[in-house]
Amino acid sequence: MLIGATPESNKELVTVCGGYRESTESWLEVLRDLKERNMASPNLCIGDGALCFWKAIREVYPEAEHQRSGQNSKERAAKRQIPDP
Template sequence: MLDEIYLKRNWGSEYENVSILIAIAVNEDGYREVIGAREGMKEDKSSWTEFFKWLKGRGLDGVKLIVGDKCLGMLESVAEVFPEAEYQRCTVHFYRNIFSVVPRSKMELVAKMLKAIHAQESKTAAREKAKSVVEDLKAMKLKEAAKYIFWA
């Protein structure tokens, strides 16, 4: 799992926001561990590439799956530094993006629709369900939410 977080840092009497790229892996026993964090980077291609190369330099290898939000810099870097790895969109980020454009009154219904996509037993079935959900969202006048599903 890859992400960028922002923390406030106190230098004397001054506060500043600090960007940190973080990588969390699942170990052989199925537990999550932080495998790296770097301060002062951005979510652009050069920062992600530098971060990934730094992780590889520390011994990271055998990466099969990378999960993260869908920032373009990360996607480009994954393909370049870990060409053998598959990329998967983080479900939490996916839901947050959609809910950011859905009125509160419709969130429960939209959540059920999204869960129905993820409950499908095959990729083909999930894609068909997603197409159906997109049409339903458009009918509900939630075109922005429908765009996020296509973008995923």
């Protein structure tokens, strides 16, 4: 399942499909299908550590930015542990 967000921050279901989460070929099939249906490149892709997804997104939408889920919250939590000068 892929979920997108509009510029107004509304969540929208992009696609639901079968496949193997840890399969680059499965992700390539999904992303190529979306591209063939004229889905523009995402501005930002956020996901977990599924390396196959990241490999596929770089191939199909190389211009998309990438961010691991939880990355910002982990960085903010780490910064809170550092005392101000």
